[in-house]
Amino acid sequence: MSTLDKLAELFARFPGIGPRQSKRFVYYLLAAPIGVREELSRLVLALKKMVNVCSECQRFFTSNGNQQTLCSTCADPNRDNTLLMIVEKDVDLENIERAGAWSGKYFVLGGTIPILEKNPHERVRSKQIQKLIENRGKNNGLKEVVLALSLTSEGENTAEFLQSSLAPLSTAYGFKLSTLGRGLSTGSELEYSDPDTIRNALKNRQ
Numbered sequence: 001m002s003t004l005d006k007l008a009e010l011f012a013r014f015p016g017i018g019p020r021q022s023k024r025f026v027y028y029l030l031a032a033p034i035g036v037r038e039e040l041s042r043l044v045l046a047l048k049k050m051v052n053v054c055s056e057c058q059r060f061f062t063s064n065g066n067q068q069t070l071c072s073t074c075a076d077p078n079r080d081n082t083l084l085m086i087v088e089k090d091v092d093l094e095n096i097e098r099a100g101a102w103s104g105k106y107f108v109l110g111g112t113i114p115i116l117e118k119n120p121h122e123r124v125r126s127k128q129i130q131k132l133i134e135n136r137g138k139n140n141g142l143k144e145v146v147l148a149l150s151l152t153s154e155g156e157n158t159a160e161f162l163q164s165s166l167a168p169l170s171t172a173y174g175f176k177l178s179t180l181g182r183g184l185s186t187g188s189e190l191e192y193s194d195p196d197t198i199r200n201a202l203k204n205r206q
């Protein structure tokens with residue numbers, strides 16, 4: 001396989017990128033100044049070294065090569081430890097942060113659970129979320145856990161899974177388990193929701 005085809009095949013594995021777009025990326029790189037290709041290679045190689053996974057919320061964050069284990073949100077003493085929001089992926093968290101309507105902490109599930117999935121626990125970070133919630137329940141007086149999943153069938157299936165698996169903890173530690181309210185229309189993904197919609201859905205959580 002030629003370098004061109006190999007690169008196109010790699011780009012085609014990116015989320016949302018098809019074979020045609022991946023070819024366009026390759027042609028763009030061929031035509032771009034050498035500096036662009038060099039910087040891209042350098043950044044891709046540095047990605048693993050410069051980015052850590054937060055030990056609490058599990059999101060990726062830039063650590064610039066040092067040993068930090070907490071992201072800036074989890075390390076922020078002004079964030080409310082009694083509120084926890086569960087989101088599907090890193091970009092959802094970033095979008096909610098941009099809306100500026102949440103003062104609590106986050107947890108990134110790392111995926112959703114397809115309907116009829118036989119091993120739902122393996123699709124998301126279910127052990128980590130259980131552990132984190134137990135810890136917050138014991139030590140931080142956890143008051144509320146908000147399930148902020150997209151209103152798609154997989155998102156709703158995931159919310160149902162979490163509702164039943166977290167219910168015993170909710171009873172044990174006395175926190176409220178809520179979901180985002182109306183405002184988000186059916187089929188909408190958090191990643192693409194605008195700040196107003198997010199603020200409304202949060203305000204009307206139930």
Ligand SMILES: [Zn+2]
Binds near residue numbers: 058059070071074075
């Ligand atoms: Zn974090």
